[in-house]
Amino acid sequence: MVIGWYVHHHGYGHVARFLAVQPHLRAPVVAFSSLARPASLAPGVEWVELPPDADPFDGPDGSTVDPRDADPTARGTLHWAPHAHPGHRARLAMIAAATVDRNLQAFVVDVSAEVVALVRLLGLRTIAVTQPGTRTDAPHALAYDLADRIVAPWPHGAVPTDGLTAHGDRVVWTGGISRFDGRDADGGIEDRSVLLIGRVLEPEVRHETTRQLRDRGWSVTAIGHDASSRIDDPWSLLTRSTVVVSAAGQNSVADLAVARARAVVIAQERPFSEQEHTAAALERWGLAHRADVSVPAGALVDLVERAAGDEPDWKRWQVAGAARRMAAAVEAVLP
Known part of the structure; x- marks a missing residue:
């Protein structure tokens, strides 16, 4: 029984959450991200580095294409799926291939509506991590509809979540997830x-x-x-x-x-x-x-x-x- 885990590359928060949760999982994990492998990740955890999908690329006529000009939202249905981007195509293909090669049974997506759709179409049990904010747009609605479980990493009732109202039976409010949980303070507080x-x-x-x-x-x-x-x-x-x-x-x-x-x-x-x-x-x-x-x-x-x-x-x-x-x-x- 192997779990896949997509780690979004923006900032450090998504990888920090993965590093905090992974040691508590009993099943082996294969992580996928555009980020380099974290130095602190346990040696036995597989990390698949994905190619970038937001950089300019060569169009069929030899011109340089800005992916923002390649209908990346599919007319508002998705967040990011630019036409003809080789990196975008390769990263989704790598995830799909791994579901077969590693016999993945479940997949955590932190965060990407497109990866949620991909892994659910591949038949994996899908866990979508959500975040606060006004997430009532079509791509978020699609991800929430498809996910078998939705994880909200903050306390229930703290932040308005209109986009989750219709999915309450599949939402788990974990509270805030910190890599420092359980660690004792290092000495007293310094004055001023x-x-x-x-x-x-x-x-x-x-x-x-x-x-x-x-x-x-x-x-x-x-x-x-x-x-x-x-x-x-x-x-x-x-x-x-x-x-x-x-x-x-x-x-x-x-x-x-x-x-x-x-x-x-x-x-x-x-x-x-x-x-x-x-x-x-x-x-x-x-x-x-x-x-x-x-x-x-x-x-x-x-x-x-x-x-x-x-x-x-x-x-x-x-x-x-x-x-x-x-x-x-x-x-x-x-x-």
Whole structure:
């Protein structure tokens, strides 16, 4: 009994979720992604690297074709299936071939409406991972209709999910999934310390925010805003900082929750307003202060100082055991 798993290549969140859940699966897994194999992935897990499908390609007349000009949505029915793109064709063919060669029985798709449709047409038991946001468009509706199970990696009721209303009997709300679940804090919280994590601010705003915070007596650490500042394991910084400023993506929020961080979340511009919906939920539940990407330095400094006095009840985000709950939801569809 082998499980396939498609890992979307945008950002780090999808692969982080896979790395958190895979160790809890009893069945072997074959992962598919345009991303390179993660260094921390267990040696026994097969990783199939797929060719890219969004780069320009040579048309039949020798001209260079931008895939955005090749009817990639099939008149709004799909999200991404550009005509004649060799990489798109090859990646779907590789997935289809593997279902036979590896005798796959189930397939987790995180995330792609097209891969959901492909693997369900191939007769596999299909688990679609969804995300917050206004996902009532035709491709999402198709994926939800086809999936045998839909995994929503946040707590039930936190974020409005109009697109899932008709599919409640197949939705599993796992709570936020973090790779740090079960890990103990590294020491106590440092007084008046701020962690800026990720590419949440324009460089000039980040520099001005840092200057103003330091003028008010705060120490500031910034990581993940470029390749040189990336840290593979930011756990100690998350747990030691008085306040963390982070994006409002699902994995970022789950990491804040397991670290019990006082936080300001900045909603990044994403398709279907995913992070805006999540940030609004966090503010509504009293778990974090929210800002948008246009927040000026002075306003952000004020939010940091307000957050320093918070006592957020992060248990509401249901991170403890969430990776195991997703693994159980996947295994529940196996024959």
